[in-house]
Amino acid sequence: MNKFFKKLICVSFIFFYFFKIEQVESIVPYYYFPTKNNLEREGLSIGKNAYQLLYFGQFEQGLNLAKLAVKINNTDEKLWLILSEAQLVNNLYKNALISLNKAQKINPKNSETYILQSNIYLKISKLQNAKTALKTALRIESNNYKAIFQLGNILLMENNYAEAIKLFDKSVKIKPDFWQAINNQGLAYFEKNNINLSIKLFEKAISIEDNAEPLLGLASCLRMKDIKLALQLAKKALNKDPNYVNYDYRKEQLWGEKLQASTEILLQNDQLQTDVILAKSKINASS
Template sequence: MNKFLKKIIWISFICFYSLQIKTVQAIVPYYYFPTIKNLQKQSSYIGNNAYQLLYFGQYKDSLNLAKLAVKINSKDEKLWLILAEAQIANKQYKNALNSLNKAEKINSNISEIYFAKSNIYLKISQQSKAKSALEKVVKIEPNNHKAIFQLGNILLMEKNYLGAIKLFDKSVKIKPDFWQAINNQGLAYFEKNNINLSIKLFKSAISIQENAEPLLGLASCVRINDPKLAIQLAKKALAKDPKYVNYDYRKEQLWGEKLQVSTEILLQNEQLKNDVMLAKSKISESS
């Protein structure tokens, strides 16, 4: 009997101990520690969301998400690029350059880094640095027509018209329907007093895309020899994009002084008076 009681007590003790272990396991919380791979996936997801917000013009929200993505994973150069784009959109140019430098340290063979740098340098009027950055883009991607075009634009700013024309021509050979480069060749040739070639180039750009810039450029070219056509083209250009009524806006689009003078004379034509007033009023409303 004594032995039997001892056996029962021993079995009861084992059962009680097992029950206590289960109870403790139920009380202690379970912690999930994410792996590096999961963190990287999460940061990429957040980075993509930041980029989408940037696309839809939600610049501040995009910036906050991009910062979070970089905090989670600071070794992904793509996330630094997204952060830099968000910083540029928020006009934080110094911070954007720092982000791009960090991206460059991770991977110096990404052309987008230098293209973004060139855009910042142009915004802060550091043309020589912008040129150097674009040259790095072309070194990585010799057929990057946009980078070649931007280099041409810098030469256009420097009034190196022949150099600009060569680069625009190179850009068009890579991408034949690149109407912006064709248009800017027209701008350059006008400053070289080759009006006939400017006319040809503006017409060529219009045949690809009927944009306000080549329309008004062509109007300014033909205002003396064909004033009726010039009026028609100018009306169409101002209706498409009223901002081209503004001298300073055209200057931002790299219009040279000779073309500016011709355009100002054209826009003073009495037949364009209402169109000019309407364009200016639309600019005022949107500002």
Template sequence: MKKLLIKTIWTSLICFYFFQIKIVQAIVPYYYFPTIKNLQKQGLYIGKNAYQLLYFGQYEDSLNLAKLAVKINAKDEKLWLILAETQIANKEYRNALNSLNKAEQINSNISEIYFVKGQVYLKISRLTKAKNALEKGIKIEPNNHKAIFQLGNILLMEKNYLGAIKLFDKSIKIKPDFWQAINNKGLAYFERNKINLSIKLFESAISIEENAEPLLGLASCININDTKLAIQLAKKALAKNPNYVNYDYRKEQLWGEKLQASTEILLQNEQLKKDVRLAKSKIRESS
């Protein structure tokens, strides 16, 4: 009897023990603590989503996601770069520069950091800083034709036409069908009164891409000698991009004073009045 009693007590105690464990497990939740590696993956995944939203024009949402990605993993320079891109899209230029500085502190050997910095400095009209940033990036990535082209554009703004032409040539050597650099060489040569060279360059750019800019540039070049063709080209240019009717817009595209004056004369032609009026109305509608 005694043995049976002891056995019963032990059985009860064991059952009670296991029963208590189940109760405790039912009350206390199980917490998952992610590893650093998992956090890094999650941050990168969110960063990629932010970049995708940016691509589709959802600027505010992309900015919020990029901020979250950086909070999760502040040691990844790629995430700081993505954040900077979203800040630029939202016109937060000072914040973008801070993000780029963070990326540079983590890894100073990434050319894109300096190329994006150059882009930001251009937007806030800090030409010297933009030039320095682009030059740093080009030292790391010497065959980046777009960065070399952008550096040439800064020299074009500074009216250093020969320097700009050299950089455009360098860019074209890397990418022969880079019509934007060919076009901008035409802009530079026009300001140096090399009209025949400008004509050839605008024609070359058009043969690659029939864009409004070289079309109108060529029209302005030949207006004196071939007004009929100039009007045809101007009509086509304004139909493709009405913004080129606007002096300030052309200035943003780095058109110099001489080409601007020539274009204004062309656009005053009676045969272009209707096209000019239509282009202006399209700009008003879109604004």
């Protein structure tokens, strides 16, 4: 009797065990394991979303998404490039350089990775490293106007105005609507005391893009020639981008000492004080 009950209990347990498994299998679907192509597509999709967040100034969220994209697919240099940009805007310069190194190992012929590398080196004041990165980019793609422009910026920082102007001119010949290069030619010519040519270049840049930088640059040029127009342009510039009220910010944009001095005098004009105060308050509110 004892043995019979033991056998009965054992059989019941086995039956119950298999019955439960069948129940579970009938309820829970089989796991789907994504293919390599699906993972690559998912990584790229997340990478694009990360880039959009960076574009709209959501730097921390963009960084988190970029990290996730690379975890999903670590064989695409574009995703490492996006991660590096996210790290750059979050001031993680060392990490950004490591990410770029990963991208360059995957594809050493992508000129964009070397241009971004130069930007990072500029952030940490390593001009020679930045130059080397740009020259590598130009060996890969000799007509890359962004690399030519950035090399011109480094020469502008070194006060080598004549050579900087040549490079800015070369980049504009490749991309005629590249207003940033036209604007920076204006910056360089002002330091060379060619104010009339600076005026023409700032006006040309404005005709392409009604941006605060050439607007204020032109205002500073016109300070001694047409103060009424200069004040109008300065008001418009500060309204568009209040950061240009700040000396250090303009220096970051590579404004030379002569243009800085002229701008400081202009911003001290009594008729601009309301605009200057408002611009400074906007900067303080956003910081």
